[in-house]
Amino acid sequence: MDALKSLVQPLIGGSAGSSVVDGMKLVVLGGTVETARRVSSSAWSHFVNSFFLTAHFSEEDFPYDWLMLWLSRRPEWQRSREFETTTRSAGPGGNTSSYYSAEDADWDHWEHAETSASGIFDPDSEGRPKTRVVFQPTYDTTHTIFYRGHWLRVRRGRKQDTGSEMLSISVVARSNAILKQLVLQAKREYEAEAVHRIQIYFADAHGSWRWTDSRHKRPLNSIVLNPGVKEMLLDDARDFLKSEKWYADRGIPFRRGYLLHGVPGSGKSSLIHALAGQLQLDIYVVSLSASWISDNTLTSLMGRVPARCVLLLEDLDAAFVRSTNREDDSSEHDNGNGNNGNNDNNQGGSGGMSGGDSGLFGAFGGLSGSSSRRRRYGRSDGLSDMNTLSLSGLLNALDGVAASEGRLLFATTNHLERLDPALSRPGRMDVWVEFKNASKWQAEALFRNFFPCEEDEPPLDNISESELSSLDIDSNVEYQRYGNGGSTPSRPRVYVPNEGHAAHSRNTSSASNYPDHNGGSPSSISLWSLSSGLASSASSLLSGVSSAMNSPVPSSPSPLPIPRTHSGSPLAAPSQPLPSDSKDLVDKDQFGATNTAYLPPPPDPSLTKIKPLDKKQLAELAKRFADGVPEEEFSVAALQGYLLKHKANPENAANGVEAWVIGEREMRERLKKEKEAREVREKALREKRRKEAQEKEKAKKAQDKKDQELERVKALLAEKEKEEELEKMRQQLKEKEEKLKEAQEKKSEEDSKSDSESKSDKESEDSDEKSDSEKETSSESSSSSSD
Numbered sequence: 001m002d003a004l005k006s007l008v009q010p011l012i013g014g015s016a017g018s019s020v021v022d023g024m025k026l027v028v029l030g031g032t033v034e035t036a037r038r039v040s041s042s043a044w045s046h047f048v049n050s051f052f053l054t055a056h057f058s059e060e061d062f063p064y065d066w067l068m069l070w071l072s073r074r075p076e077w078q079r080s081r082e083f084e085t086t087t088r089s090a091g092p093g094g095n096t097s098s099y100y101s102a103e104d105a106d107w108d109h110w111e112h113a114e115t116s117a118s119g120i121f122d123p124d125s126e127g128r129p130k131t132r133v134v135f136q137p138t139y140d141t142t143h144t145i146f147y148r149g150h151w152l153r154v155r156r157g158r159k160q161d162t163g164s165e166m167l168s169i170s171v172v173a174r175s176n177a178i179l180k181q182l183v184l185q186a187k188r189e190y191e192a193e194a195v196h197r198i199q200i201y202f203a204d205a206h207g208s209w210r211w212t213d214s215r216h217k218r219p220l221n222s223i224v225l226n227p228g229v230k231e232m233l234l235d236d237a238r239d240f241l242k243s244e245k246w247y248a249d250r251g252i253p254f255r256r257g258y259l260l261h262g263v264p265g266s267g268k269s270s271l272i273h274a275l276a277g278q279l280q281l282d283i284y285v286v287s288l289s290a291s292w293i294s295d296n297t298l299t300s301l302m303g304r305v306p307a308r309c310v311l312l313l314e315d316l317d318a319a320f321v322r323s324t325n326r327e328d329d330s331s332e333h334d335n336g337n338g339n340n341g342n343n344d345n346n347q348g349g350s351g352g353m354s355g356g357d358s359g360l361f362g363a364f365g366g367l368s369g370s371s372s373r374r375r376r377y378g379r380s381d382g383l384s385d386m387n388t389l390s391l392s393g394l395l396n397a398l399d400g401v402a403a404s405e406g407r408l409l410f411a412t413t414n415h416l417e418r419l420d421p422a423l424s425r426p427g428r429m430d431v432w433v434e435f436k437n438a439s440k441w442q443a444e445a446l447f448r449n450f451f452p453c454e455e456d457e458p459p460l461d462n463i464s465e466s467e468l469s470s471l472d473i474d475s476n477v478e479y480q481r482y483g484n485g486g487s488t489p490s491r492p493r494v495y496v497p498n499e500g501h502a503a504h505s506r507n508t509s510s511a512s513n514y515p516d517h518n519g520g521s522p523s524s525i526s527l528w529s530l531s532s533g534l535a536s537s538a539s540s541l542l543s544g545v546s547s548a549m550n551s552p553v554p555s556s557p558s559p560l561p562i563p564r565t566h567s568g569s570p571l572a573a574p575s576q577p578l579p580s581d582s583k584d585l586v587d588k589d590q591f592g593a594t595n596t597a598y599l600p601p602p603p604d605p606s607l608t609k610i611k612p613l614d615k616k617q618l619a620e621l622a623k624r625f626a627d628g629v630p631e632e633e634f635s636v637a638a639l640q641g642y643l644l645k646h647k648a649n650p651e652n653a654a655n656g657v658e659a660w661v662i663g664e665r666e667m668r669e670r671l672k673k674e675k676e677a678r679e680v681r682e683k684a685l686r687e688k689r690r691k692e693a694q695e696k697e698k699a700k701k702a703q704d705k706k707d708q709e710l711e712r713v714k715a716l717l718a719e720k721e722k723e724e725e726l727e728k729m730r731q732q733l734k735e736k737e738e739k740l741k742e743a744q745e746k747k748s749e750e751d752s753k754s755d756s757e758s759k760s761d762k763e764s765e766d767s768d769e770k771s772d773s774e775k776e777t778s779s780e781s782s783s784s785s786s787d
Ligand SMILES: Nc1ncnc2c1ncn2[C@@H]1O[C@H](COP(=O)(O)OP(=O)(O)OP(=O)(O)O)[C@@H](O)[C@H]1O
Pocket: 222, 223, 224, 225, 262, 263, 264, 265, 266, 267, 268, 269, 270, 271, 354, 355, 356, 357, 358, 359, 360, 412, 413, 414, 435, 530, 531, 534, 636, 637, 638, 640
């Protein structure tokens, strides 16, 4: 300091410099402090970095979801002092309950909305859907969470380049084992939550899969089909999933395809939903009629399907038909099967009530799903019309080199006859199942499913958790064994060459000697989840539970669809009843599988007041109902719609069915007439337009001819004019030449004239000169003489 002072002193001199010196001192001091701070902070961060392990989890990948769910249950996370509210969800199925703290309850009434991102609705007293509000810590805040003896620093942030969410977890540890443990635990918790749900993914325009929704599993028993059909499919699918080695040993591509075809509203989508739930598989849906679908997109989608999943191609027949309206479509392709029209009407007639989930997956077809969490991957609208899917592209995508293996392919169609045989050949579609309109037997079974019976089991919410969790675990066990390659697969089905559609259709309609597994199923479960649209109604059935499965099944099932191999031979019946109990692979108590938030919604209190019918009464009413329903005239969806109208009054449902049938027939007749009238109108309109177009074309041709003639004349005229112009120019040139010639002649004349003139002038000049000189000479001589 002294040295500095001695340096500065001479420059400033005197006492005036002392304040400057003080200032300088301050500057130096401040600089020193700041430098020390920076050095210590960088040393600290260096120290921290060398001891902290940090893992980053991007929103685009699954671990992010696992950890968000895990975090949402940590009290430290919930105690965040800076939070944001969202209606987005973290858990499988968008369950947000774990975000809730006691004081959140009031927020439940915060907002009413038509839709919710999570898809979880709690109808309020007026039946309006209620949006759940979730609290989450804000971005860029760090939280410290104690986990297994370690302090975790958790931070939510955003990636700078893409703007997507990211989770960073740091921990002081020598190895990353603790982080691995954390991820594993989060994964297990997440999966345990998912035990009662299936995830639905939709293809987007960029060839990627987007998580779109999560649904409660639908019990297989809630699907009313020919006895044995569901079990047969389940058995076949399970058999397939265990047979990877068998396929590999024989060099057969490890794929299996199921073609579900038949009338609308007969349970195709519902069956797939239920099977996926039973097999613990997620569903990947591609809508082949999407405007953006192309060979390349489909190929890349098929390559990205996970090893074990249900791949669903909806409305296969619509793949190459650019029609958005099924009715238009069917009128366009009407093959003369009047039944088609009827079925459409049939579905339409009851659609309002059935709330059918024919939109079970279709509801997301637009991919603009507000519930989509990864929406940044795709445009939700304004996609250009670039459907360039070709049949060969589809075939290649299904079983080309890039296609993934291990998936169960389900394809649905209402128009089997429109499918190219190449598409439905064995290897692509190995098992075909035909779905028809409801038979009397189905009507009776549906009725039994709907109404509670006194001897039924207690409601599902009273069933013990172990019973609950056992519902689907058997498939999980198999799944795991399959993964370890432990079990010996049975031989897959043998196929015969393609017999063609007609033969197949004939074969599939026969009834059979299938054992009645519905009646004898030991694992009875209730119909608690029909569809999101039916959730409230379905929940009413909780009170009665399992009526369908425990009450005797209708005695004499009429001919119903049965699954066949492609050759038309029926699949073998399962040798044993389906296993009803098995062990869970994860400790659900530990990981939250028993979380009641994942149980179906509670029953509607008004419906629980319905007095359960006794068994005899139920059988009688069900029979009466079935007697009133004509064989294979109405779809199951239509019957379901009718029953929903009478869900609180089974007697009315049974007694009013005949009147309903008459009403439906009248309505169908009316709709048919309207359709015919519309078709006649449209035909006349088309004819008129065709004629107008023809006349226009004619007029256009005539006009074109005239225009051509005019052009020709114009061209001639122009040519003539050109010639005249040329002639004129020639004339002018000639005249000019003549004039020039004349001028030249004149000039030469003038020149010669002027020449002669100048000559004569010169001569006269010469003579003048001569005379002058002579004169001078004479005067000189005279003067000299005078002298
Ligand atoms: N066999 C059935 N058992 C139980 N419910 C059924 C059955 N068939 C239809 N339903 C009910 O009808 C509604 C529509 O069924 P679903 O969507 O599965 O029919 P679909 O055959 O796939 O129709 P589409 O061909 O129009 O897609 C659902 O709510 C479902 O619960």
